[in-house]
C-alpha cells in the first residue's frame with residue numbers, strides 16, 4: 001500500500017494552463033480535460049505515469065498544502081522550445097463532511113477544474129514506473145478501467161497507433177461508464193478515441209449502467225466483463241498478455257469477481273493472479 005505521504009514532493013515544477021474544457025455534458029458528473037504546458041528542460045514522462053498537483057494553502061487543520069495525484073492522459077507532446085504539453089482528465093469530486101453531514105467540494109479536483117487559461121500551478125513527479133508499457137511490442141494489453149481510469153489507456157492507445165507502428169500485440173479495452181454521455185473521449189463533446197476503433201489490433205468493449213439515473217448504481221463494467229470472462233481468462237493465460245487495471249477500487253473488485261467465476265473457483269483465480277504478479281504482468285493504478 002502506498003500513501004500520499006510516501007511521495008517525494010521536494011522537487012517541483014511550474015506549469016501553465018493552456019486549455020480547460022468540460023468533456024461531459026452539463027446533466028452528468030463534471031469531467032474536464034485540462035492542458036498544462038511544462039517549461040522545464042528535465043521534465044519527461046512515459047505513458048501511464050501520473051503527476052502530483054500541489055494546491056497551495058493554508059488549508060484546514062493547519063496544512064500548508066494539499067497534494068493529489070492525476071494520471072497523464074496523453075502521449076508526450078514536446079514543442080520546439082522544449083516545452084512539454086500534458087493533458088489531465090479530472091472529475092470534479094465532492095465528499096461528505098463527517099461532522100456536518102454536508103457535501104463539500106474536494107480541494108484538488110475543484111482547484112483544477114476552476115483553473116483559467118494562463119494560470120500557473122505547481123506539479124511534482126512524474127511517478128508510477130510500474131504502470132507503463134512493456135518493452136516487448138508483441139505483448140497484448142488487456143486494459144480494464146472505468147471513469148477517469150480511461151486516462152492512462154488513452155495515452156497508451158495514442159502512443160501505439162501514432163508513434164509505435166512496430167507494435168504487434170493486441171489491445172483490448174474494457175471500459176465502464178454510467179451512461180453513453182459519461183463515456184470519456186467517446187461522447188458528443190470529445191470523441192477522439194473513435195479514430196482508433198478501426199485499427200485491426202484494437203478491440204473495445206463498453207459497459208453502461210442499466211439504471212444510470214440511480215446515484216449508487218454501478219457502471220456497466222461488471223456485465224461486460226462477465227459476458228467476456230472466458231475470452232479474458234484465455235488471454236490472461238497467454239504469457240504475452242499484460243493486465244492493467246485503472247480507476248476506483250471497485251473496478252478491481254468487479255474485475256476480480258468476474259474472473260473468479262470464469263476461473264471456476266476463487267482458489268484457481270488466486271493462483272492465476274499470483275502467477276501474473278510474479279511474472280510482472282499485472283499493473284494497477286487505483287484510487288478512491
Ligand SMILES: Cc1cc2nc3c(=O)[nH]c(=O)nc-3n(C[C@H](O)[C@H](O)[C@H](O)COP(=O)(O)OP(=O)(O)OC[C@H]3O[C@@H](n4cnc5c(N)ncnc54)[C@H](O)[C@@H]3O)c2cc1C
Nearest residue numbers: 068069070071089090091093095106107108109148287288
Ligand atoms: C495514482 C492516482 C491517479 C489518479 N488519477 C486521477 C485522474 O486521472 N483523474 C481524476 O479525476 N482523479 C484521479 N485520481 C484521484 C485524485 O488524486 C483525487 O483523489 C481526486 O481528484 C479527489 O481529490 P480532492 O482533493 O478533490 O478531494 P478529496 O477530498 O481527496 O476526495 C473527495 C472524494 O472523491 C472521491 N474520488 C476521488 N477521485 C475520484 C474519481 N476520479 N472519481 C470519482 N470519485 C473520486 C474520493 O474517494 C473522495 O470520496 C488519482 C488518484 C491516484 C492515487
